[in-house]
Amino acid sequence: MIEIQNLKKSFGDLQVLKGLNVTIPKGQATGIVGPNGAGKTTLIKTILGLVKPDSGILEVNGTRLNGDWLYRRDIGYMPQVARYPENMRVYELLNFIKGLRDQDAVYEHELIEQFNLQSELEKPLRTLSGGNRQKVGAILAMMFNPDILFFDEPTAGLDPRSSHKFKLRVKKEKEAGKTIFITSHIMSELEQLVDHVIFILDGNIRYYGSMSQLLELSQEERLEAAIARLMDEPIERTGSVSKQSEMKSTPITLEIA
Amino acid sequence: MRKHYSPAWRKELDYIMKLLTHIIKTEWKSLLRGKWVIGYTIIFILLTDSLLRFGGGGSEALLSLSNVMLLFIPLVGMIYGILYIYQSREFVELLLTQPIDRKVLYWGLFLGISTPLMAAFIIGSMLPLAWHGILAADSTSSLLVLGLGGMLTLIFVSLGFVFGLMFYDDRIKGFGFTIVVWLFLAILYDGLVLLIVFVFGDYPLEQFVIVVSTLNPIDLARILIMLEFDISALMGYTGAVFNRFFGQNTGIMTASGMLFLWLAIPTWMGLRIFRKKDF
Numbered sequence: 001m002i003e004i005q006n007l008k009k010s011f012g013d014l015q016v017l018k019g020l021n022v023t024i025p026k027g028q029a030t031g032i033v034g035p036n037g038a039g040k041t042t043l044i045k046t047i048l049g050l051v052k053p054d055s056g057i058l059e060v061n062g063t064r065l066n067g068d069w070l071y072r073r074d075i076g077y078m079p080q081v082a083r084y085p086e087n088m089r090v091y092e093l094l095n096f097i098k099g100l101r102d103q104d105a106v107y108e109h110e111l112i113e114q115f116n117l118q119s120e121l122e123k124p125l126r127t128l129s130g131g132n133r134q135k136v137g138a139i140l141a142m143m144f145n146p147d148i149l150f151f152d153e154p155t156a157g158l159d160p161r162s163s164h165k166f167k168l169r170v171k172k173e174k175e176a177g178k179t180i181f182i183t184s185h186i187m188s189e190l191e192q193l194v195d196h197v198i199f200i201l202d203g204n205i206r207y208y209g210s211m212s213q214l215l216e217l218s219q220e221e222r223l224e225a226a227i228a229r230l231m232d233e234p235i236e237r238t239g240s241v242s243k244q245s246e247m248k249s250t251p252i253t254l255e256i257a
Numbered sequence: 258m259r260k261h262y263s264p265a266w267r268k269e270l271d272y273i274m275k276l277l278t279h280i281i282k283t284e285w286k287s288l289l290r291g292k293w294v295i296g297y298t299i300i301f302i303l304l305t306d307s308l309l310r311f312g313g314g315g316s317e318a319l320l321s322l323s324n325v326m327l328l329f330i331p332l333v334g335m336i337y338g339i340l341y342i343y344q345s346r347e348f349v350e351l352l353l354t355q356p357i358d359r360k361v362l363y364w365g366l367f368l369g370i371s372t373p374l375m376a377a378f379i380i381g382s383m384l385p386l387a388w389h390g391i392l393a394a395d396s397t398s399s400l401l402v403l404g405l406g407g408m409l410t411l412i413f414v415s416l417g418f419v420f421g422l423m424f425y426d427d428r429i430k431g432f433g434f435t436i437v438v439w440l441f442l443a444i445l446y447d448g449l450v451l452l453i454v455f456v457f458g459d460y461p462l463e464q465f466v467i468v469v470s471t472l473n474p475i476d477l478a479r480i481l482i483m484l485e486f487d488i489s490a491l492m493g494y495t496g497a498v499f500n501r502f503f504g505q506n507t508g509i510m511t512a513s514g515m516l517f518l519w520l521a522i523p524t525w526m527g528l529r530i531f532r533k534k535d536f
Contacts (some may be wrong), residue, residue: 011535022477048354051535067532072356082349087290099279100355102272124290140351 002047002148009042016042018203019056022029024196026147029170029180031190031211034200040183043200043240044150046075061147073103076141080152082133086126090117090136093125097140105143112139114165123215130157138166155189167192187224197223199230206230208214217230276357277365284369294377297333301381306389315391316486318404322382323482326406327475330378331413331443334371335435336535338417341370343428350536363531371414375407382406401485405478408516412474415523422530446473466498471512474519483511 002024009017016039024030029252032040046058047053049065049072057064063071084093114226115135120128128136134157141149151170155163170193174180176189184190190197190211197214199207207214211223218226270320288294308318342349352362383403386392392399417435424431450469454462470476480499499508 045536050350050353057492069356069358072354075354075356077351077354079347079351081347084347085287085345085350087287088283095285096279097355100276100352100357102356134285147383232283 001059001061003057003059005057006049007043007046007058008054009046009051012052016203017046017053020059020203020205022205022208023197024179026179027177029174029182030196030198031184031194031200032181032200033187033190034206035231037202038200040153040200041104041176044105044152044181044183048072048075048150049082052111055100056122074147075150076144076146077150078137078141078152078154080129080156080200082157084125084136086124088125089122090125090128091121092141093136094143101144103144106145108110108139108143111143111169114169115139115162120244131159132157135162135166138159139170142169142173149173149181151180151182155184166184170230185220187227191223197227199227201231237249262265268404272276273358273361276361277368280362281369281372281422284366285373288332288370288373294373295385296379298381301378302384305382306385309385309389315389315395316398319386319391319395319398320486323336323402323405323479326378326382326402326409327479327482328443330406331475334374334410334413335417335420335439336432337370337374338414338450339421339431339435340417341366342425343416343420343431346425353536359532360528363528367418367527374414375410376513378406378410379403398485402482405481408520409474412516412520412523413529415520418527419530421525422527422534425536434460442473442475447475463502467477467502470499471515474516477512477516477519481509483514484508485510488518 002022004020004022007017007020008015020043032043042051046053047060049069053064059065061074065071086095094105096215098108110199112121115138117132117135117139118134125133125136134154138151138154140150149170154170155166158166168191170180170182174193180194182190182193195211196209197207197211198205212220214226214230215221215223218229220226220229305318305322309315312318349362349366366500383399385393385405386399416438420431420435422439423535424434450466456467470480480490484500499512502508
């Protein structure tokens with residue numbers, strides 16, 4: 001469970017997060033969408049502890065974040081850009097992270113097999129293809145079986161077969177009750193993997209709720225079209241839901257029970 | 258989850274040491290395989306050997322080695338430190354999302370990349386000194402030069418770290434700043450001091466010069482070498498004043514103390530930036 005209250009962050013004069021409020025219950029798969037520069041990455045980095053918020057409250061599984069680091073035992077993160085020390089071999093990288101985490105890498109072998117990386121284990125990371133490096137990132141994120149998983153543009157460099165396998169794996173994690181976050185520009189991918197959507201625009205959450213609700217509200221069939229409409233005319237959308245009285249108030253956050 | 262905090266400090270310390278050695282070991286392995294550090298060692302082997310073969314007696318060769326060291330170790334150290342920060346950006350960010358303390362990660366990374374470079378210089382210079390018999394004959398002077406080179410390596414790698422973290426998003430600025438700092442400390446500094454002394458020659462300037470020379474780690478190392486070899490004429494103006502003011506023993510103590518301070522301040526600054534930084 002992740003709870004965020006009035007989260008603010010500025011980089012110099014640029015206010016990136018303008019008071020975000022959101023509660024994500026355990027076991028939910030959430031897609032984070034929004035245009036470039038809207039604050040998606042900053043939001044994720046704040047939850048991961050890479051970026052320190054200026055103000056606001058951020059709780060992960062009951063731990064209030066304040067320079068704390070043990071809460072990250074429950075988090076797995078697959079970065080968008082996978083760059084590792086060039087001369088390190090794949091198995092050495094896995095061992096390195098294992099030594100840092102002091103947790104059992106229960107899924108290590110299963111994941112290596114699933115992503116067909118057995119033959120790459122002895123190779124230096126610099127010789128791996130981009131897609132295989134992405135897969136290594138996915139293994140690092142999932143092998144400790146953490147409760148919360150972050151995937152930043154996970155399938156961007158994967159071939160269709162690997163991408164398919166990756167999605168199957170994420171679905172399995174979801175069924176196992178993991179809290180999952182995915183950022184992606186590929187809306188069809190989100191449709192397959194998540195059931196909730198956070199739409200961030202200009203440092204604020206413009207929509208948070210279930211995907212089916214969003215499609216219903218925007219009277220669109222596909223997520224892509226719905227999001228595109230949100231970007232173009234967010235105000236009209238609030239108008240269209242005015243029959244629901246609580247939606248009239250200014251915050252455009254939707255809480256779906 | 259709080260129960261993880263409760264173990265006694267001893268257990269906590271053991272855990273930190275285990276993590277540190279784990280990080281440092283991994284960095285060593287990765288760097289040695291990069292062959293870069295090995296090349297650096299070979300350069301110093303060749304340099305020291307040829308200085309000893311063709312450069313006259315033991316102490317003369319040691320002095321020449323010190324001069325090369327005073328000029329190049331700061332540059333190599335800083336470039337190496339800043340390059341590490343820039344090249345390992347994504348990797349460091351991945352490590353920061355792991356459940357470890359930033360403090361421990363910082364020390365692990367810093368020691369993991371600075372000690373191989375330090376070892377490369379010390380081993381590379383020590384081997385020829387050993388097989389030419391200088392290490393045995395002039396052991397204090399040899400060890401001083403080797404120790405100072407190692408110390409300068411640590412200081413300037415940590416400065417490189419600091420600049421890399423300060424100019425995290427602007428590599429050109431970072432490298433530019435590094436080169437300017439090197440030019441200033443290694444080449445211009447002594448000349449500027451001399452110029453000031455020349456212009457304001459009518460005033461008592463000794464104390465000023467002493468303060469100024471402690472502000473430059475390269476000067477401090479130069480002063481220590483000069484005090485050990487007792488040849489002020491060869492080693493720049495600030496060194497000469499230092500010698501006259503402190504005499505040999507107090508001078509060596511003061512300069513060494515200042516040099517340790519020079520190691521402590523940048524590493525502490527780097528740690529501070531690393532802990533507070535948004536990655």
